[in-house]
Amino acid sequence: MTILVATAYMEEAGNFERLVAMHEGRLLATGTPAELMTRTGATSLESAYVRLLPQGPGAGHRDLEIVPQATDGAEIAIAAAA
Numbered sequence: 001m002t003i004l005v006a007t008a009y010m011e012e013a014g015n016f017e018r019l020v021a022m023h024e025g026r027l028l029a030t031g032t033p034a035e036l037m038t039r040t041g042a043t044s045l046e047s048a049y050v051r052l053l054p055q056g057p058g059a060g061h062r063d064l065e066i067v068p069q070a071t072d073g074a075e076i077a078i079a080a081a082a
Helices: 033-040 045-052
Strands: 019-023 026-031
Touching: 019 033, 019 045, 026 033, 026 045, 033 045
Parallel strands: none
Antiparallel strands: 019 026
16 A cells, blocks of 8 residues: 655654655755665755755755754753653
8 A cells, every 4th residue: 555645844854764856846856864865965854855956956965963062061951851
């Protein structure tokens, strides 16, 4: 049985067995999430998708890197407990 589901959420897409990556109605690639990441050398599905895009939209894209701020011994403003 085959079920077709469309989603823009890469985290959700990573739960599916096989993916079809498309852009503007054109097929970019198909495979399992792991295959797509391996084929593109990406560490996330979002990065894999950007790397699969034609040269224009994905050119010069860099993965977002969030660097933790130094606290310099400052008092904790908000703390969460598990």
